[in-house]
Amino acid sequence: MHEAVHRSCLHSSFPYRALERRLKRNDVDGCVPSVIASHSLLLRRKFSFMASRSAHHLTGWAAGIIAAVLVARAGAAGPGYGGCLAAFAAAVAGGTAPDWLEIAWWSRSRRLWVTHRSITHWGIGWLAALVLTYRSLGHAHLFAALMFGFSCGGLMHLIADWPNPLGVPWIYKRHSLNWWKSGRCDLLVVALAWAAACWVARPLWASPVGHLAQGLRAIAH
Numbered sequence: 001m002h003e004a005v006h007r008s009c010l011h012s013s014f015p016y017r018a019l020e021r022r023l024k025r026n027d028v029d030g031c032v033p034s035v036i037a038s039h040s041l042l043l044r045r046k047f048s049f050m051a052s053r054s055a056h057h058l059t060g061w062a063a064g065i066i067a068a069v070l071v072a073r074a075g076a077a078g079p080g081y082g083g084c085l086a087a088f089a090a091a092v093a094g095g096t097a098p099d100w101l102e103i104a105w106w107s108r109s110r111r112l113w114v115t116h117r118s119i120t121h122w123g124i125g126w127l128a129a130l131v132l133t134y135r136s137l138g139h140a141h142l143f144a145a146l147m148f149g150f151s152c153g154g155l156m157h158l159i160a161d162w163p164n165p166l167g168v169p170w171i172y173k174r175h176s177l178n179w180w181k182s183g184r185c186d187l188l189v190v191a192l193a194w195a196a197a198c199w200v201a202r203p204l205w206a207s208p209v210g211h212l213a214q215g216l217r218a219i220a221h
Contacts, residue, residue, distance in 0.1 A: 060095015063156035064088035067149035076137035087149030094153020123170030
């Protein structure tokens with residue numbers, strides 16, 4: 001039984017599920033400490049990936065604010081600020097796009113159809129899309145705003161991936177800043193992304209804040 005449990009735990013595609021099933025059946029005699037340790041490592045890796053995914057979602061929202069503000073500045077906001085809203089929504093989707101574009105959604109297995117961080121993380125492609133769509137904002141504002149926002153989100157994703165060891169293929173081969181491992185320093189990444197969003201959107205809040213400060217100073221004197 002010892003060998004059977006060890007084999008089933010280690011060779012399962014999702015080993016922590018095999019361990020969970022055996023724990024529910026109180027069949028843990030064969031789950032030696034080394035196997036449990038391997039499952040703990042897999043769980044930590046899983047949660048680390050989830051943390052990075054959450055960071056990409058949050059930085060995507062920051063990219064949405066940046067895209068919406070830049071669309072408005074370019075005069076492509078459109079009726080009811082439709083262009084800004086389209087750019088914001090597309091940027092949120094683009095914030096995770098380099099990862100979900102790797103998945104073969106048309107297949108039942110949902111496996112990757114390309115190597116992780118390869119063509120879908122190609123920096124030149126995302127930068128070219130950003131520049132071309134920005135230059136098109138004044139002509140076909142709604143579609144251009146959508147694609148511009150999507151490009152903003154994708155580029156934000158690449159910037160967030162750049163510091164970890166796997167890196168990003170900006171031109172050809174992957175390049176990494178090698179500052180921290182994936183899933184680490186997510187709070188710093190999110191904070192920097194939102195700081196950039198606040199800086200880009202400063203004309204929207206700087207004037208009201210300035211008027212408020214003047215009002216408070218007048219009341220104080």
